[in-house]
Amino acid sequence: MRTIYTYGLFLVLFTFVVAPLLGPEYRLSVPSAEATEQLNDSYGDRLGTVRFPLSCSDAANQLVERGGALLHHMTYNGARASFAAATQQDPECAMGYWGQAMTYIHPLWSDKPSRGDFETGRALVAEARARGQKTDRENAYIAAVSSYYEAGWTKDEAANLRNFEAGWENAYRRFPEDIEAASFYALAHLATASPGDKTYQKQKKAGAIAETILVQVSDHPGAHHYAIHAYDYPLLAYKALNIANNYGEIAPDIPHALHMPTHIFTRVGLWDESIIFNKRSAEAALKHPAGNKISLHYPHALDYLVYAYLQQADDDSAKQVMDELLILEGSFQTHIAASYSFTAIPARYALERQQWADAAALDPGLPANYPIGKFPAMEAITYFARALGAARSGNVAMAKQAYEKLVALQGKAEKTSAYWANQIEIQRLSAKAWITYQEGREKEALGVMQQAAELESLTEKHPVTPGEILPARELLADMLLAMGRYKDAQAEYESVLRRSANRFNSLYGAGVAAEMVKNKEEAVWYFKKLMETTGNVETDRKQVQHAKLYLTRNQMTSGGNTYRSAEDMGS
Known part of the structure; x- marks a missing residue:
């Protein structure tokens, strides 16, 4: 067992090592010997503990282990630099080439390698096969990564990921006590899970493997990381709460390791x-x-x-x-996660505050120095917000213009991702429902909104997002509330809270719905929960003022009320 530390002997300024390795032009290049002696990726001396099979020189082994830890953290560029430095220290270090090939595969990210990067990875696998005397475990690792590349580059990333899963399953079954093979198998197994499978069969299996590893090595980076991904679902999130609390302290200088616990915190509303x-x-x-x-x-x-x-x-x-x-x-890294954030943040800011006119006026071109248009599903977020905002502020003509743009972007997304095209379909139906509602066809509007909510319930959120821009079922509850169907509205708000704990608008909506049918006990519960969620934040939101006033009038601002979960409230 080896805990990864920064090795002073191999320090180089980060920009001189990582930057040359980022582009598709990189082909088996490695840092110079002078650079290797100064390798400093600035990720600190705490990355967690890993156990890799190694037949390289001592100096190269240390760099491979560091690269392996960074690989588990999905810090792909830093990992690639460390693996490349290992092959400079020991050109016959097969695991250095193996590691570089692994860094081009991002199983849980929606960014399959370009054709150039794919061919680079495949060439690195061939180099790993050709170099040095290797143990059986090392050969099994090389065979596992080779399984991803062997069919060649295709537009269907799913097929290569299935091969990747099979390759790591073989390594895992051959060496069942090998925690690294187990970790990579858990990762690959997760990558092939269906977003529509509500049994979470693969997620549960991957999570169980990760938990078994943590019993043996309590600070293993991959086991923490993959367990969080495995349990990043409403019904499973509680299983990863302790793991989430630990992960950020294992690697306190890794951006992704610090972020990952918040997938679970978001699920449970912390x-x-x-x-x-x-x-x-x-x-x-x-x-x-x-x-x-x-x-x-x-x-x-x-x-x-x-x-x-x-x-x-x-x-x-x-x-x-x-x-x-x-x-x-400055320029931003072009990636689906960045693209999502650039459009989601302004949309959320307007829609979560129910500032419909602001949503209708959103600019899809922000920021000016980023190619938003490269990702149609991300660009669609802005037009969903514009369509919904215009409809709910009464401007049907503007809403229809944004709606047509949304439909066009859905057509583009269908060519690249069925998942994201389906997300746009949920947005399209939601926008259509509110346009129809504003046109006075309430029954038809409700049917379309129910269709959107049901479609959303059959899918899961992508790891790239903390939650839907606005949940379709919450929009359904809003419509029912507006129609005076208060009990039905409350049931739908409670359904949202089972999927997305402590959402402000659903807590408030459930409270208002209970208030309207004079169910004081449940109204007080939800309004108190809302006040607990907002804490001591100073806010101008009228919903908070209403909740405070209701609680004051009912003389139940403190004590005498037992909190219940959304599940307990039932529907």
């Missing part, structure tokens, strides 16, 4: 914890650029941060974060 860790993640991300560009981990952390602030009604803090992101100078 907004203070989410704010703390996403602030730390964003700060760390600015210290670790992607070459000469601002890392994707920066806007990604800010999206989760803004979401948490908005659930606490801390609108001033949310706006400050949004403004800082959109005026930040």
Whole structure:
């Protein structure tokens, strides 16, 4: 067992090692010997404990282990630099080439390698096969990564990921006591899980493997990381709460490691914890650029941060974060996570505050120095917000214009991702429902809104997002509330809370719905829960003022009321 530390013998300034390895032009190149002696990726001396099979020189072994830990943290550029430095120290170090090939595969991210990067990875696998005397375990690792590349580059990433899963399953079954093979199998197994499988069969299996590893090595980076991904679902999140609390302390200088716990905090509605860790993640991300560009981990952390602030009604803090992101100078790493954040944050800021006119006026071109149009599903977020905002502020003509753009973007997304095209379909139906409602066809509108909510219930959120821009079922509850169907509205708000704990608008909506049918006990419960969620935040939101007034009038602002979960409230 070896705990990863920074090795002073191999320090080099980060920008001189990582930056040359970022582009598709990289082909088996490695840092110079002089650079290797100075290797300093600035990720600190705490990365967790790993156990890799190694037949390289001692100096190269240390770099491979560091690269392996960074690989588990999905810090792919830093890992690649460390693996490359290992092959400079020991050109016959097969695991150095193996590791570089692994860094081009991002199983849980929606960014399959370009054709050039794919061919680089395949060439690295061939190099790993050709180099040095290898143990059986090392050969099994090389065979596992080779399984991803052997069919060649295709537009269907799912097929290569299935091969990747099979390759790591073979390694895992051959060496069942090998915690690294087990970790990579858990990761690959997760990558092939269906978003529509509500039994969570693969997620549960991957999580169980990760938990078994943590019994043996309590600070294993991959086991922490993959367990959080495995349990990042409403019904499973509680299983990862302790793991989430630990992960950020294992690697306190890794942006992604600091962010990952907030996937679980968001699921269970722990907004203070989410704010703390996403602030730390964003700060760390600015210290670790992607070459000469601002890392994707920066806007990604800010999206989760803004979401948490908005659930606490801390609108001033949310706006400050949004403004800082959109005026930040410099180029950003082009990635789906960054693209999502750039459109989601302004949309959330308007829609969560129910500032419909502001949503209708959103600019899809922000920030000006980023190619939003490269990702149609992300661009669609702005037009969903515009369509919904215009409809709910009574401007049907403007809503229809945005709706048509949304439909066009859905057509583009269908060519690249069935998942994201389906997300746009949910948005399209939601926008159509509210346009129809404003046109006076309430029964038809309700049917369309129910269709959107049911479609959403059959899918899961992508790891790139803390939650839907606005949940379709929450929009359904809003419509029922507007129609005076208060008990039905409350049931739908409670359904939202089972999926997304402590959402401000659903807590408030459930309270209002209970109030309207004079169910004082349940109204008080939800309004007190709302006040607990917002804490001591100073806010101008009228919902908070209404909740305070109701609680005061009912003389139940403190004591005498037992909190119940949304499940207990039932429907």
